[in-house]
Amino acid sequence: MKMLATRMLLFACLFVAASAAARSTSRNAGNEVPPSPEDGGPRHWEVTGISSGLNLREQPSTSAKIILRYPSGAILANLGCRRMNDRIWCDVQKLGGGARGYVSLQYLTPAIAPDGSVPAGPDDSAIRAGQGKFDATGKIPCTQYRGQPMGQCEFGVARAGGGYATVSVNRPDGKKRSLYFVRGEFLGADTSQADGYQAVANQKQNGLHLISVGDERYEIPDALIFGS
Numbered sequence: 001m002k003m004l005a006t007r008m009l010l011f012a013c014l015f016v017a018a019s020a021a022a023r024s025t026s027r028n029a030g031n032e033v034p035p036s037p038e039d040g041g042p043r044h045w046e047v048t049g050i051s052s053g054l055n056l057r058e059q060p061s062t063s064a065k066i067i068l069r070y071p072s073g074a075i076l077a078n079l080g081c082r083r084m085n086d087r088i089w090c091d092v093q094k095l096g097g098g099a100r101g102y103v104s105l106q107y108l109t110p111a112i113a114p115d116g117s118v119p120a121g122p123d124d125s126a127i128r129a130g131q132g133k134f135d136a137t138g139k140i141p142c143t144q145y146r147g148q149p150m151g152q153c154e155f156g157v158a159r160a161g162g163g164y165a166t167v168s169v170n171r172p173d174g175k176k177r178s179l180y181f182v183r184g185e186f187l188g189a190d191t192s193q194a195d196g197y198q199a200v201a202n203q204k205q206n207g208l209h210l211i212s213v214g215d216e217r218y219e220i221p222d223a224l225i226f227g228s
Contacts, residue, residue, distance in 0.1 A: 089105065
């Protein structure tokens with residue numbers, strides 16, 4: 001009787017383990033390759049569910065060379081995903097630039113923007129700004145030359161949701177300056193060889209971006225970027 005009970009307990013354990021394995025296999029088999037932003041997918045991923053760091057590899061394979069490791073919470077650009085054998089790999093690059101490679105989708109979730117949204121689809125703010133299709137216009141504090149007092153410059157902003165925006169500023173000399181934002185953070189400006197690739201910097205104080213492009217200065221509040 002004792003032997004029968006032991007056998008029944010062993011059978012029950014094996015059945016539970018097999019069922020769990022079957023559910024896991026079914027889940028993995030049913031996982032769909034997420035779309036790129038161009039096809040309506042999330043613009044950025046957040047690294048989650050891993051404490052030791054997520055390996056960025058040169059190729060979509062567990063045997064490929066490891067380039068670096070991303071900590072939990074890192075924000076990565078979604079550059080497209082694909083299935084290789086039994087795993088989905090995503091082509092990524094850290095927000096702001098850096099090495100590009102592949103990570104496992106298993107440790108990625110769509111990144112939530114500072115306003116609580118999950119931005120998806122292409123960021124068309126720069127294109128619309130170039131076409132003059134602005135979501136808002138007005139004036140911001142600015143100056144073009146060192147030592148000048150702050151004046152007012154006209155601007156237009158094209159937003160793409162979640163803090164993705166392009167601000168086009170009319171400088172005092174009649175030229176334009178474009179300022180780019182991603183997830184509410186200043187990403188850069190349209191400097192070029194013609195203006196000497198001027199140094200670009202930003203300090204943020206109490207929701208106000210204090211941006212410098214060479215001698216130029218601009219003050220842009222978060223409300224202008226998010227539209228609130």
